[in-house]
Amino acid sequence: MGITSITHADCDNFVSLDVAKGICRLSDQIILIDSEVCSNFDQIPKCRNCKFFSNDDTEELGICSGREKQYWVDGNYRAQLCGEFEGI
Amino acid sequence: MASLAITKSTPETERKLQFVPREPKKEANETVQKLLGHYYNSLSSIDTEFTYWYTRRWDELEGIVLTLRRAEALKSAFEHLTPSIVPGEKLVMQKCLNYRGSFPMPWVAGSFLLEEETQKAASSGKNVLAAGGGNVTDDFGNVVSISGKFGLRKEEKAALRRLAESWKGRSVEAITKQVEQFVPGAELKNKLIGTKVTFDDSGYTLVQGRETMNLYYPLQFGLQELLNLLAERCAEVAGKAEGDGVSGIDRFYYYRSVILVLEGIQSWILRHAELARKLEKRENREDYKTNYREIAETLEWIAYEKPQTFRQAFQLFHTFHIAAVNEDPICGVSPGREGQILYPWFEQDIEAGRTTEEEVLELLEMQRVKLTCMDIFASPNIVGGANSGNTYNNLALGGVKKDGSSAVNRLEYLILEAGIRCSTPQPTLTCLYDEKLPEEFLLKCVECNKTGTGYPAWINNQNSIQILLKQFGHEGMTVEDARAVAIGGCLAVAPGVFDTITLNGKKYDIPGGAGLTTLGGVLSLALPKILELVLNNGYDHRVKGQILEPHNRIFETFDELFNQFKAYYHMVVDVLIRFNNIQMDICRKNNMSIINSFMKPDCLKKGLHNGQKGYRYNSTLMVISCGTITMINSLIAIKKLIFEDEKYELDELNNALLNNFGYLTAEEVGSFSLFDQKKRDNSSEFDDIYRDCLRAPKHGNADPLADDILKQFEDWLYQDVNTFESLYGEKLHPGQFVTGHHGPQGSVTLASADGRLSGTTYTDASMSAYPGTDKNGPYALFQSATVWDHTNSQSSQLNMKLHPTAVAGVAGTKKMLGLTRSYMRKGGQHIQYNVVDSNCLRDAQQNPQHYRDLLVRVSGFTHYWCELSKPIQDEVIARTEYERGV
Numbered sequence: 023m024g025i026t027s028i029t030h031a032d033c034d035n036f037v038s039l040d041v042a043k044g045i046c047r048l049s050d051q052i053i054l055i056d057s058e059v060c061s062n063f064d065q066i067p068k069c070r071n072c073k074f075f076s077n078d079d080t081e082e083l084g085i086c087s088g089r090e091k092q093y094w095v096d097g098n099y100r101a102q103l104c105g106e107f108e109g110i
Numbered sequence: 111m112a113s114l115a116i117t118k119s120t121p122e123t124e125r126k127l128q129f130v131p132r133e134p135k136k137e138a139n140e141t142v143q144k145l146l147g148h149y150y151n152s153l154s155s156i157d158t159e160f161t162y163w164y165t166r167r168w169d170e171l172e173g174i175v176l177t178l179r180r181a182e183a184l185k186s187a188f189e190h191l192t193p194s195i196v197p198g199e200k201l202v203m204q205k206c207l208n209y210r211g212s213f214p215m216p217w218v219a220g221s222f223l224l225e226e227e228t229q230k231a232a233s234s235g236k237n238v239l240a241a242g243g244g245n246v247t248d249d250f251g252n253v254v255s256i257s258g259k260f261g262l263r264k265e266e267k268a269a270l271r272r273l274a275e276s277w278k279g280r281s282v283e284a285i286t287k288q289v290e291q292f293v294p295g296a297e298l299k300n301k302l303i304g305t306k307v308t309f310d311d312s313g314y315t316l317v318q319g320r321e322t323m324n325l326y327y328p329l330q331f332g333l334q335e336l337l338n339l340l341a342e343r344c345a346e347v348a349g350k351a352e353g354d355g356v357s358g359i360d361r362f363y364y365y366r367s368v369i370l371v372l373e374g375i376q377s378w379i380l381r382h383a384e385l386a387r388k389l390e391k392r393e394n395r396e397d398y399k400t401n402y403r404e405i406a407e408t409l410e411w412i413a414y415e416k417p418q419t420f421r422q423a424f425q426l427f428h429t430f431h432i433a434a435v436n437e438d439p440i441c442g443v444s445p446g447r448e449g450q451i452l453y454p455w456f457e458q459d460i461e462a463g464r465t466t467e468e469e470v471l472e473l474l475e476m477q478r479v480k481l482t483c484m485d486i487f488a489s490p491n492i493v494g495g496a497n498s499g500n501t502y503n504n505l506a507l508g509g510v511k512k513d514g515s516s517a518v519n520r521l522e523y524l525i526l527e528a529g530i531r532c533s534t535p536q537p538t539l540t541c542l543y544d545e546k547l548p549e550e551f552l553l554k555c556v557e558c559n560k561t562g563t564g565y566p567a568w569i570n571n572q573n574s575i576q577i578l579l580k581q582f583g584h585e586g587m588t589v590e591d592a593r594a595v596a597i598g599g600c601l602a603v604a605p606g607v608f609d610t611i612t613l614n615g616k617k618y619d620i621p622g623g624a625g626l627t628t629l630g631g632v633l634s635l636a637l638p639k640i641l642e643l644v645l646n647n648g649y650d651h652r653v654k655g656q657i658l659e660p661h662n663r664i665f666e667t668f669d670e671l672f673n674q675f676k677a678y679y680h681m682v683v684d685v686l687i688r689f690n691n692i693q694m695d696i697c698r699k700n701n702m703s704i705i706n707s708f709m710k711p712d713c714l715k716k717g718l719h720n721g722q723k724g725y726r727y728n729s730t731l732m733v734i735s736c737g738t739i740t741m742i743n744s745l746i747a748i749k750k751l752i753f754e755d756e757k758y759e760l761d762e763l764n765n766a767l768l769n770n771f772g773y774l775t776a777e778e779v780g781s782f783s784l785f786d787q788k789k790r791d792n793s794s795e796f797d798d799i800y801r802d803c804l805r806a807p808k809h810g811n812a813d814p815l816a817d818d819i820l821k822q823f824e825d826w827l828y829q830d831v832n833t834f835e836s837l838y839g840e841k842l843h844p845g846q847f848v849t850g851h852h853g854p855q856g857s858v859t860l861a862s863a864d865g866r867l868s869g870t871t872y873t874d875a876s877m878s879a880y881p882g883t884d885k886n887g888p889y890a891l892f893q894s895a896t897v898w899d900h901t902n903s904q905s906s907q908l909n910m911k912l913h914p915t916a917v918a919g920v921a922g923t924k925k926m927l928g929l930t931r932s933y934m935r936k937g938g939q940h941i942q943y944n945v946v947d948s949n950c951l952r953d954a955q956q957n958p959q960h961y962r963d964l965l966v967r968v969s970g971f972t973h974y975w976c977e978l979s980k981p982i983q984d985e986v987i988a989r990t991e992y993e994r995g996v
Contacts, residue, residue: 031263037196039209040153040244041253041261045197047389052151055263056252082268091170096269099162100207103190103381 031055034064070097073108129949130914132562138532141198142475146532148196150962152210153253154244154485154499156260158269160206160213160436163190165273168217177360177719181367181704184437185374193382195389195405197398200421201476202382202405203429205436205484210244212260212485215439216274218701219283219314222257222489223274242958242976245499259499260487282314282701286693293692295685301657305650306858307643308686309634309736309851313693315489316629317438318703320502320599321730322446324622324710326609328430329423329451332416333376340369340714347717361717364724368708375433375705376413383409418613420455420465424473427452428480431503434706439488441629442502442599443706445537446606447621449507449522454611454618456521467524474528481536500849500971501536506596508551509542509571512608512619514593516546523551526558529565533965535972539566540597542574543934549927556926559943560917564967567942569905570934571595574603576901577939581605581843582625582727594621600970601847601905601940602628605727607711624711625727626720628904630694631836632686633734634848636855637741638862638872640682644674645764652858658682665760668753672745676826683733683834691837697721698837723838731836732845732904735827736855737872739809742823743864743880746816747806751799751863758799767861771800776869782857783984784870784881804865810879812890817897824898845904846876847940849970853982871985874969875907877938881988888992892933900939908933909969911944911986913993942967944986951975951987 030036030044030053038044043054048062069075069086075097077084086095088106101107137143167186171179192207206213214223246253246261253261262270278284290296302308327336344365351358386406393399408425417423427448434443445451459465481503507525511517529539541547541555555566578592582605594606605625611618643650648658658678665671698721706720707713713724751757766772772793776782807813809820827844834842852872861868864880873880877895884891888910900906917926926943933941944967954961954975964975966986975983 037194037209038207039148039151039196040155040211041157041208041246041263042153042251043151044209045148047197047392050197052148083272089170093166093169094272096158096162096266098263098265099159099269100192103192 028059028063028065029055030057030059032063032065032068033059034066035062067101067104067107067109068097069095069099069101069104071109072101072104073110074106129947129953131947131950132914132945133560133918135533135561136531138475139472142472142479142532145196145198145476145479146534149210149479149483149534152208152244152483153246153261154259155208155211155246156213156256156262156487157207157211158213158266158273160187160191161215161273162269163187164215164217165276169276175363176700177363177367177702177704178370180702181370184704185370188371188374188378188433188436191378191381193378193385195382195385195402198401199476200401200405201425201428201473201480202386202409203379203425203432204480205432210483210485212487214270214274214487216277217281218317218439218697219489220274220277220281221283223270224278243962243974245977260485282317282693282697285700286314286696289692289696290689293688295688298657298685299689301655302682302686305639305653305657306855307636307639307657307682308632309855313630313690314697315439316441317697317701318627318629318706319440319442320602320628321442321625322444322506322596322598322604322606322623323431323434323706324446324607324624325427325430325451326611326620326622327709327714328426329417329620330609330611332414333372333412334414335416337369337372340365340372343714343717344369357718357722360722364704364713364717364719367704368714371704375429378433379409379413379429383413417455420452420459420470421473423452423455424477428477430709432484434709435484435501437703437705438701439486441486441488442504442602444502444504444506444596444598444604446596446604446623447506447509447517449505449519449525450517451620451622453519453521454613454616454620458613458616470521471524471528471531474525475532478528478532478534478536482534484536499977500973502599502971503537504540504597504599505537506540506542507555507566508544508547509595509621510544510546510593512590512593514546516544516548518547518551523554526554526566529563530558530561533561533563533963535965535974538564538972541566541568542571542595542597543568543930544571552927553923556917556923556930559926560914560923560945562945563965564942564944564972567601567940567967567970568930568934569597569601569603570900570937570939573901573937573939577603577904578605580901581729585727585729587727591624594624596621596623598623598628600849601907602730602845603904604628605730607726609711622710624725626725626730626838628730628732628845630690631731631733631842631845632683632690633732633845634736634851634855635679635682635733636737636851636859637679637735638737638744639855639859640678641675641741641744642767642860642862644671644678645760645767648678651768651860668749671748672822675745676830680830683831687733687834687836687842695837728838729836729840729843731838731840732843733831733834734845734848735876736848736851737859738823738846738876739873739878739880740856740862740864740866742816742820743806743808743873743883744862745819745823746808747803747863747865749819750806750815751802757802763799763863766796766799766803767863769796770861770868771803771865772796773861773867776857776867782853782869782871782981784867784981784988785984787867787870800865803863806864808864808880808883810884810891810894811886812893817894820894821897824902828902843904844902846906847904847970848876850968850982852969853979853985857981871981874985874989875909877906877908878910879990881985882990884990888929889932892936892938896933896936896938900937903939905940907970908938908941909944909967909989910941911946911948911989911991913991914945914947916993917945944989948987948991951983955980955983955987
């Protein structure tokens, strides 16, 4: 997979403004996505954290086997609206 | 000597520039300002969430009926859109994950996403897109620049590429290209695009838009009742042709498809409601908590029920607007006469004390921020070249009711007030000027103009009614329905209808859109480029190739030359329309509209989508031209200097044009701006002819020679365009509004006989004078612009720049209304203003950091100064600035 480090965009307290920044609901401040996360970080479901997700480390994209038809998926995608998501 | 090459002032002088500010403007409340501040600080962003879920569902359903497959894909995309509520917002729901954002639709066109070069820069590179504002023109950190404008997270690049690759060979663009090779004239069509005689393959780059929406069904029935009605219709028509052996059975698929997308939209609304409830629970601050609760209650209601309050109606209106915009690469799906559509709820809430005007104003201001945050992601040509990324959510005010009386209401005053307090590019406003409108309202429109927003544009309502009757009379357009006119996108006169809303037993006639997109046909035809080809026997010296068949004629008279221009024009349209018809046909078959189409009459009645002529009015497609006045001024100079005064031979003139009157080319100078052009050293060979070209009569001075040529052209244009046929079997109509095309199309056009230098912008709009050439004041310009019948063409456009001192104070407001009224009474179709001191614009060029919020009217749209390219900025600066005689 590509870049998998934790960012503010993975946090449930984060509201995305654009590709570089957003608002932290806890502090009401604008923060850069790639700045260091704090102790209140609250991980949102992501495809890479789902039991139906698989990839080999050489591939940027993985496979989702959670739906009837297996399909490629980006592990960085948000999964909170996926009916098949099962966290690992 | 009058000069079209304007000398640039030095940075030193510009830093010291003094300028008269626009009149003091009011400000939005603190919450709205904060939300607007978030926009100012946000980058133009894309993500692939909608794109992924659309594509995945599409692939899961291979083999099913295409209409249903499309509906399922749209449904899945809406169901998976991550909800987002920015603190302080009361009007919620947005295009995509990012507050300022958009997403690609490679199922329509995506080849440019796979080309590294076009990923990096828009079609005309730095001359089209500015580095200011939110444009992401370069990579930085974990952000990559796409098409020289949008930012994408680096970790999402692989997914974007995978998505774009997955549509190779099966997108609308790809299928079109497979078919096109068998169409006569394919080589010529590609040459015409390559030389930018026309701008793009317009049939699929923007699929819908420049039209007005119709919110009648959601507002009158609510989603659940609408779903129930659709289920009934499904059951009634399933398996029955009912006399229509071609599309009778299709009705079942269409109704099922509408049900599917409505379920997706319902789910999308409920996801936001769930988020609002979650935030309400988490929140400790009472005002925030209340806000989230109210958002949740509003959304939970409109997910099923007919709106009962203004806030519910407004949220539903906004939700369906965004839903329609998300259906396709869309530019200019306009809300229409919003103030009249939402008036029933406004009136009853105010009367019952359920809301106040201040609360309504706040919501209207929040709508301005939300719509301004919405970007469009289409081909680089469209995003960068044509419209600087503008989305043209045109909101029309005024006009008349079904019975012909003034349609102005109190809510429309508030819409204007919101536009003054919260000045943003979206939604742009248009006043449908009619003699019946109250003076107080018209003066309020002028007050808004004077704040420098560039809106409202002024459209002649009675002309527009005539345009609709001419264009759609054969499809049953009545005077009553024509009175429901609104403006689609920048300037299209869009057909409408009145429908009756019932609210608490009271009936209201509300206007809504009823016609197809106007984005098909041929656009944008570079008229000066066609004239250039006439002078060069069909050969383009810039690309060094024979574009059009050589005419091999020696012109003995002006009429012979003019006739050759007409012949080339006709030849060009004849080829281009064939391809556009095929492009649009493939689009309607493989990428049919479900969301936008179901809302307009008579798709639900007929059970047919808009690609099957489900709409009531289908004769919307146009041939739109660019550079009218540059071409007219050039013809005037040719007639005067070559055929009347016989001062030069045509070859001499052409040689001067090929040599750019002794100036360096724009490529050599490194700038296409009309300010930056430089003369070659020791070059005086063309000075005399250059001087004479500049001195030749120009449009806009009430000069009979000039006016006669314009009239001849316009009268012929109407007749000629009407000979072409769209894929809907309807006549094409001329359109004379363009957006920012005069920049990029000017950049590929050699010097012209009016004295315009190679590569520089054409005259803006279609009736504007070339900067600095209208010497006899605004009323002479009006006289020249109205020598022909403006109801023969869609919204011929006139931009005017006024110095703030010319319209200062109450007396100035009245003068400006008088000026506008004078043009409308002469039969002018459209006028719009920049009220600004040009020195302010020069200062903004030098010190952009101080001008993030400076707005200007470009050409059919208002945009942030800092997001415009330098050639366009310079063209706006150069426009004649009226200080006196107004």
